[in-house]
Amino acid sequence: xxxMKALALLATDGPMDDSEDHAKPxxxxxxxxxxxxxxxxxxxxxxxERLVLVTALRLLGxxxxxxxxxxxxxxxxxxxxxxxxxxxxxxGWLYRVTVNVCHDAQRKRQVSGPMxxxxxxxxxxxxxxxxxxxxxxxxxxxxxxxxxxxKERTVLVLRxxxxxxxxxxxxxxxxxxxxxRSQVSKARMKVKDFLERYFRRRT
Amino acid sequence: MNCRDWxxxxxxxxxxxxxxxxxxxxxxHLRECAGCQxxxxxxxxxxxxxxxxxxxxxxEAHFSAVRARVVAELEPERRRGALWARRRAWSFGLAAAVxxxxxxxxxxxxxxxxxxxxxxxxxxxxxIADPEExxxxxRPHGRVARRVVPSTVPDTPDPEPLMVKLQTDDxxxxxxxxxxxxxxx
Numbered sequence: 001x002x003x004m005k006a007l008a009l010l011a012t013d014g015p016m017d018d019s020e021d022h023a024k025p026x027x028x029x030x031x032x033x034x035x036x037x038x039x040x041x042x043x044x045x046x047x048x049e050r051l052v053l054v055t056a057l058r059l060l061g062x063x064x065x066x067x068x069x070x071x072x073x074x075x076x077x078x079x080x081x082x083x084x085x086x087x088x089x090x091x092g093w094l095y096r097v098t099v100n101v102c103h104d105a106q107r108k109r110q111v112s113g114p115m116x117x118x119x120x121x122x123x124x125x126x127x128x129x130x131x132x133x134x135x136x137x138x139x140x141x142x143x144x145x146x147x148x149x150x151k152e153r154t155v156l157v158l159r160x161x162x163x164x165x166x167x168x169x170x171x172x173x174x175x176x177x178x179x180x181r182s183q184v185s186k187a188r189m190k191v192k193d194f195l196e197r198y199f200r201r202r203t
Numbered sequence: 204m205n206c207r208d209w210x211x212x213x214x215x216x217x218x219x220x221x222x223x224x225x226x227x228x229x230x231x232h233l234r235e236c237a238g239c240q241x242x243x244x245x246x247x248x249x250x251x252x253x254x255x256x257x258x259x260x261x262x263e264a265h266f267s268a269v270r271a272r273v274v275a276e277l278e279p280e281r282r283r284g285a286l287w288a289r290r291r292a293w294s295f296g297l298a299a300a301v302x303x304x305x306x307x308x309x310x311x312x313x314x315x316x317x318x319x320x321x322x323x324x325x326x327x328x329x330x331i332a333d334p335e336e337x338x339x340x341x342r343p344h345g346r347v348a349r350r351v352v353p354s355t356v357p358d359t360p361d362p363e364p365l366m367v368k369l370q371t372d373d374x375x376x377x378x379x380x381x382x383x384x385x386x387x388x
Contacts, residue, residue, distance in 0.1 A: 036281055038278065038281055042270060045269075049266045049269060050261075053265065054257070054261065063265060067272075071272045074273045078273075134259060137255060137259075140252065140253075159218065160250055160253065166220060181215060184218065185214040188214045188217060188246055191250075192246045195249045195252065196245060196249075
């Protein structure tokens with residue numbers, strides 16, 4: 001528990017993720033991309049790539065699988081651009097498609113991939129001590145998610161990690177808010193129990 | 204109420220999913236129950252830990268690799284689409300040209316005033332016998348001498364060919380339909 005506190009405190013002054021800048025709608029290239037403009041579509045990918053790749057990484061656990069899934073999501077987006085009427089619809093559409101693509105990939109795979117992949121991603125910080133702590137934290141995150149069921153993991157990733165509202169999660173998954181609340185509650189309890197055991201064992 | 208009954212609500216409360224009234228009720232219970240306080244605190248810490256790990260940025264190379272793969276797959280697709288669009292434009296242009304040509308051919312005679320009676324021109328030079336001339340003495344081999352009179356049909360200049368200019372979607376492509384007209388048309 002103490003270790004968890006230390007990790008959490010250390011993380012509070014960690015580097016901020018700049019992904020929000022990518023999601024800004026300024027100069028939104030959706031309309032240009034609809035005409036087949038690949039440069040505009042690339043700009044669109046830049047705005048949403050964090051959303052897609054990181055969500056896929058949390059759901060699939062390995063970077064390689066997550067990149068494959070992201071590629072598939074963006075190809076589907078390009079081929080369905082006319083179905084996306086406004087930029088406001090795009091995030092919800094992307095979450096829904098990302099979840100579907102990842103679930104398909106998991107069903108095809110059926111076998112758990114190597115645990116070290118996502119957790120072993122090199123840290124961006126230069127401080128080796130900090131890098132160790134971050135790697136440890138990533139490993140804990142990956143292992144926590146892996147011991148959840150597919151539905152619990154999906155709900156936890158969208159609600160607690162990606163920060164969608166319960167309503168948005170329900171819409172993305174085509175389920176009810178009550179189901180989302182029930183699943184996220186179970187997932188949080190399981191993760192908490194797992195992390196306590198995990199850090200107790202390692203200290 | 205047993206503390207076990209509070210677990211789901213504590214879990215929901217940790218992520219801010221409990222309705223306000225239930226949250227007030229839960230917080231009252233938490234003030235009185237040390238066991239539930241530990242549970243609530245553990246849940247919040249584990250969620251904070253997950254969020255911090257999740258928010259760590261990924262290297263740009265991971266994103267650019269995906270972008271490159273997507274663009275590599277879409278580029279030939281886009282080129283094929285452009286080619287089809289060009290072909291479609293050509294076929295529309297061609298169809299329109301045919302329509303214009305047919306319409307032009309159908310309407311052309313109506314535009315000219317009364318057409319003069321056609322002059323029948325002999326294809327072969329006319330041969331007229333002169334009555335004052337003594338009858339031709341048959342030649343030993345039996346052939347009749349004849350005088351050749353030039354054709355009476357006046358020479359008319361060749362008419363200008365019919366030309367239809369058709370602009371396509373592509374500014375660099377212009378279709379010209381050129382058709383020869385008969386004399387007198």
